[in-house]
Amino acid sequence: MDFDKYLEGQSKQRPPLYESDSFIYWKNRFETYVKSKDLDLWHVITNGDFQPIVQNPETKLDEVIPFEKQTDDLKTRLVKNNEAKMVIYNAFQVKDNKIDLLVQQYEQFVIFKDESIDSAFARFNTIITSLKALDEGYSSKNYVRKFLRALHPKWRAKVTAIEESKDLTSLSLDELIGNLKVHKLIIKKDSEIVKAKVERKFITLKAKKESSDEECSTSGSEDEEYTMAVRDFKKFFKRRGRFVRQPRNDKKTFQRSCDDKNDKSDRKCFRCADPNYLIGECPKPSKDKNQRAFVGGS
Template sequence: MATHVGTSLAEGQSTNRPPLFNGSNYTYWKARMKIFIQVLDYDMWSIIVNGPHTPTKIIDGEESTKSEKEWDEVDKKMAQLNAKAMNVLYYALDANKFNRISTCSSAKEIWDRLEVTHEGTNQVKESKINMLVHKYELFKMEHDESITVMFTRFTDIINGLKSLGKSYTNSELVRKILRSLPRTWEAKVTAIQEAKDLNTLPLEELLGSLMTHELSMKQHQEEEVKKKRTIALKSTAPPDEETDDTEDEEQDEEMALITRRFKKFLRKRKQGMRKRPFTKGEQSVSSIPRRKQKMIS
């Protein structure tokens, strides 16, 4: 049974449907809508940016506007292109937003009104740019933040600036990312600076290199944690019977060695006492007559 694909698809599932704007996240919708119109017809995008074509004629050396009856084929084609652009924008807005632009007479007028409504006047834009530039200059990778999360925050800032007309070169973005990394990444930053040309290094390649290094760091940290846990378990584990027997044997051997050394020391001392010569006034017990020995004893 064949499945019919077309109007039943939700918004965002078909390249033939303009992205719907309901009043939230105008920057996101604007970027998508710009690409959608350019793909549909680049001349249509030019009509939106530069304004509709005004048919004119020259009379007596002076330029004047043609009436609709005087339009030629080119004039009609350009007018039709403006109508197509307005129609695309109509389909991209919900009922509430359509009411705000329903009185506009050209696609450029619609686009400009949406910009002023959701981005503000030039003064407001300048304030928003200054705020985002400040965030860009102070941008740093936060503690325990992954490279992916950090890069997402960074992308939000530069996309916001780009939508307001402020952009940075790829080289500037690469250098900013490297400056934003903490000291623990210093070795990797130095390696990239020495091995790569930062003027030509794509931002996506830098992201891939940093993510690979992040995985290596995490793996190393996990191995260190496992080693520490193993050492801690060994130090707190109760000794087994074999360990007790070994310790007892070692203590017995040490005691026997100490005993042997002590006995050897006594023997040497005893031998020294026997061989020691008598000093003046000393007599050996054997040289004293037995009678006197009995009296002494």
């Protein structure tokens, strides 16, 4: 019991507010309040309004007393009628206010993006239970549709599937909540599986990258060592006035170039200028021995 509500029954300014879920308790408090305020008020509440009538002594019939002929005492009693109505109105006025507030909460009810289904259902159930207590309940069909509409847009695909596969007129709110909770668990499990796969892929790629970096580093070191060795080798032969041997491939290229230049059409005997043979095949004798020796040496 709230302390503020308890004080409502003790105050002479207003009666205890009506509570449908604890009617007997409220009735006793209300009766105590009215009687402590004015016994005539309780009489009016339980028996009806005071009537401005008087019995005609001649006809023995009740006659309504005109206002101008009413005594002050009668007028005071008639005022009790309106006071009793005001007490009842003040006691029940909170019900209308509560209903208006709950209806507004019901119509504006939404489920937040990261809110769990259990938390949303707890809030929603509090609203509809309070409306039922105030005799302002909605049908179960309305509860189901309202809860579906209140879901965050990320649930849109699931809502569409439920609307297409279920009969919302017969679907209970508890069944709907169970369906949504199962769907939430499935999504969570799938998300964990995908996350684990991404993490494994990331670790694999990271390991490959580290291995590649190590190979590149080793290859770079070997290339650097080779370059230094070649440089030292060249320096060694330069100091001795010798040329570095031409690579085999370059030598072949040079030989082919020379062969191309020395075409048969340009060949001729050095001794007699005959293009059909060379000096080694020349039938003419040499003029001196020194020239033959030179040719043979060549």
